[in-house]
Amino acid sequence: MKQMPAKSEIKALTGAEAAAEAMRQIQPDVVPEYPITPQTQIVEVYSQFVADGIVDSEIVRCESEHSVMSVAMGASVAGARVMTATSSQGLAFMFEPVFIAPSLRLPIVMNIVNRALSGPINIHCDHSDGMAIRDSGWIQLYSENAQEAYEHTIMAVRIAEHPDVQLPVAINQDGFITSHALVNVEIIDDKIVKDFVGVRKPAFSLLDAEKPLSVGMLDFYDYFFEHKKQTFDAMERSRRIIREVFDAFAKITGKKYDMAEKYRCDDAEHIIVAMSSACGIIKDVVDELRGQGKKVGLLRIRVFRPFPEVEVAQALRKAKAVIILERASGFGSYSPIYNETTAALYHYPQKPKMVNYVFGLGGRNFGKSDARKLFEELEKIEGEFLDEKNKLRYLGVRE
């Protein structure tokens, strides 16, 4: 049996409850919220914590997600630690302020419970919502399960607020599959979490009449580019900070995380690259096939932004064939991680054949048989000639 770190307890929680549990331990100053399926449970549980006097946060019950992110920005500029949550249409509705928050360098932390973007309307999981903000300037983590949603939420606060970063962080988890499934979650002691996240120490605050700030000024071509560059640089610096926070977290939990998780990849000839809940299933199938002597592995992207280019290239470059499996499509191109992964490998002389599989849109189920089929495909892909006609494939879609 795996040894548990000191002072933790097991609670039966859904992924949404696990995120709310992390928020309870963090006790953010301000929580603007608006309900949307399948995120709603996070703000419901947190609102109950407030109603019961368990936490001392200002909840701002907004009339829309646009206002949620706008309240978040106002509160964060004022020096508050701010957390919120959303999904799909809610993220789409706050799209405008989502891009402003990183430019103001505001360390807002937001759980995104991934759900397909309309249309057609559908409440179930895919990553089209998360991918819509991929170039927004938010640091983005994807959680395999409720445990990680909980842990990522705690770590996100330290990453976001680090003086060298000062960027918002989104923690993604799969809608329903993770957010609504009741599982055992190992909860760290409250005091340990409190000490781990500390108190936000903003460099500037709007709540100072003696040193008045003007925040969000008009920025023309003479300065705009330099200011954007500062945000690009902060995102680059965040790679180091993310690793430092992962290391600090390992000290309290014994769990060592990387930006991309290599699961039995070291000598693997056939690898699937994926994110989030599908990876649990793929890991089971990797174990099964390894038992049959097949050299297969999984590379799971944990941190999608900043993209762990070097880790991905190192993990894949010696493989013979790779499937990039994504719950998102790229109309008129490949899905996002396929483009990122092929770019990461371009300069390596030795690289695998790579095929882009789109799967699970709108919550279409993904099971072990699907994972087995993909590993069978990988054996064929190794010998295939790949061009624009067969690089992009759809898993299980009826023609």
Added chain:
Amino acid sequence: MVDIKEFAKREVKLVGGHRLCAGCPAPTIAKLAMMASDKPVIASNATGCLEVSTTIYPYTAWKTPWIHTAFENTAANISGVEAAFHALQRKGLIEQSKGFRFMAIGGDGGTYDIGLQSLSGAIERGHKFVYVCYDNEAYSNTGIQRSSATPLFANTTTDPTGHVRKGKQELRKNFTEIMVAHNMKYVAQASLSNIQDFIMKMEKAFKYTDETATFVNVVSPCVPGWGIRDGDAVMMSKLAVDTCFWPLYEVEDGIYKLNYNPEATGQKKPIIEFLKNQGRFKELLKPENSELIARFQQDVDERWEKLKKKCGV
């Protein structure tokens, strides 16, 4: 009565050097509004003329904490600042000072139209801030496009006067009444032409934020938008008041009060006096369009009579 000489000695928090049009009343509205506050003001500003012209990086005309993030969300921004203030004060994370007054300010586009939802939500949630609308009756910052505050028959670039259509065909939104419906402690309409009245209203509006959000709507004649001379904004404000196009009234704790009745003082003027000096109504002055002026007058009269009833006049 406010002692104007004493009032003028108060610290100015929006200073000159900004790039608003010559003769624009918006910065004067913002400046006087903040001077009426008994505590330091934290200002939130919707995208618009006032915002773009006063904060061109690296210069700012604001000597008070100021935030802008987008067009439609200034009320949500100030909600967040106010919520943070309460949370941090409760947790002892900020020094106890004499506190702040919170103010959001936007034009009619950012208030009547795109910002209505976030403003309505912020008021309903009980955030304690003053919202000041400088109503110049169009999207002036982008070159005078029609808004829901644009008056009947006004010429704008998106609802222009042409051979068959004579400018805006719809009545302007009665936004102050929408605000009254939110059950705030204080809602008022004001004008720079009646400066004592304006300052008194801003003082009340700030003080009542001890209890609820408050709202003050201020007419803001736009030099290029209205087609007026750059020294005429206050005169046009006065004509708006004296023709009863822009009545000065307040709703204090639900009680309507008409602050100035031009009928009672014999100052009431026909609407043509307001329309005739404005380029945007040029078409109306043609003899063949006299019916349109009558229609305009009818709308002003109807609104005025309704308001008088509410005010018990």
